[in-house]
């Protein structure tokens with residue numbers, strides 16, 4: 103089937119975590135005016151779209167993923183006028199803005215929940231998921247994604263409400279048509295403002311198994327809610343309704359964050375007929391690869407192996423071909439830094455391996471996402487104590503596994519944080535070598551990674567061989583060559599433990615990609631074969647090459 107051309111298939115997206123991007127007023131927290139002031143930087147990079155993590159009013163239990171008013175801007179981030187100016191200036195530069203849509207849950211401070219908890223017959227009661235106690239305790243054994251029970255007893259009525267995340271993030275009841283009306287109206291309101299799409303937070307979790315059964319106990323304490331809240335019985339129906347009532351009426355980019363999604367499910371969410379979403383984020387190659395040194399839950403000190411990652415990504419490429427559209431990412435605000443996790447952040451390999459990973463991902467079929475600082479090769483940070491942590495997920499996990507249940511040693515848990523904690527992605531954007539990396543003139547809400555004196559945007563812009571200019575080139579190539587966007591994917595060298603290679607093919611044109619994921623030279627003849635038949639090099643992270651070999655972390659692309 104010939105692929106239908108769409109702007110969002112040809113685009114490269116840049117994710118901004120506003121809290122950590124750029125602070126214009128010295129309060130230590132990034133803001134909208136900070137983003138507006140950095141638009142020339144993003145224009146220079148060449149990205150087409152910004153995905154903004156939530157900027158709505160929020161008490162910040164989970165940094166804005168707990169929304170108390172969907173139509174107001176968080177005070178720390180500025181005003182609605184600031185938003186409108188940012189949107190207009192982005193549009194003037196040809197950059198679209200995609201909003202984060204967090205509607206699996208609200209904040210417990212949202213007016214709907216304030217009403218809902220008042221009494222059993224409150225008109226807003228059914229906006230949320232309330233259950234009677236079971237034997238005087240929680241209705242089932244589910245663990246919330248942020249540790250502890252997923253149920254919270256509310257004294258006012260003696261009933262429990264469901265919160266798949268923190269207890270300040272009660273889950274909305276999507277079975278209630280009034281909830282869907284409210285959400286769709288709100289989305290429409292933002293669309294009319296002129297935004298360009300939605301990244302939908304944990305959208306695969308909006309329909310729950312009505313039986314609310316106990317989940318399998320995996321770590322000896324609670325049961326896993328995943329099988330009963332992900333890809334539930336009505337999720338596709340709700341998204342089709344959303345599509346009919348809102349999405350199809352505008353020209354939007356839509357990407358669903360789809361915890362627990364399989365390729366079969368993705369073919370429904372992101373179906374080529376366009377009845378639901380454009381694409382989804384899957385988690386098999388990130389949260390799904392704890393590596394060898396797995397500790398507990400998502401926590402690990404291990405490194406995932408390339409063949410495992412390759413098997414996953416190639417399977418997604420093949421399964422969605424002609425049927426649905428992939429999203430491509432290594433990094434986001436919930437993941438450690440890619441160069442530290444999959445590459446090698448030692449000084450001698452950091453730049454090379456960051457460019458190799460970028461090549462490997464950006465030449466695949468799908469829409470690539472870049473997370474702020476990834477284009478600088480920003481690295482994980484180091485946690486010396488719980489005091490260094492800001493993220494509710496880390497803090498709660500430490501309290502549950504180390505303090506309360508004594509299942510994990512504290513020092514080991516901190517090592518897990520160094521490896522996979524979300525705060526690794528949330529340290530401030532490193533703009534220059536001045537105090538606090540030029541992120542703020544005040545005290546940053548989370549400490550800056552001390553390596554900012556070497557790794558920062560100013561230094562990158564002054565160095566023609568920087569990771570920044572490499573990303574700039576990858577983006578430009580995608581814009582120039584349709585084979586990079588629309589070419590059919592074909593895996594190569596599947597028996598290599600070290601080289602990730604593949605081809606893309608469109609209208610008789612062949613693109614060949616080979617990436618060495620190790621710090622040792624590795625045999626590879628694929629590239630030389632192509633060169634001997636007249637292929638030419640589009641991009642590489644090395645200037646000099648060797649025949650029959652890929653040098654450490656070498657990446658080559660031949661057309």
Ligand code: GLC
Pocket residue numbers: 164167168204267303304359435436
């Ligand atoms: C998503 C967000 C994450 C947030 C969670 C709850 O996974 O990406 O940051 O904590 O949903 O909203």
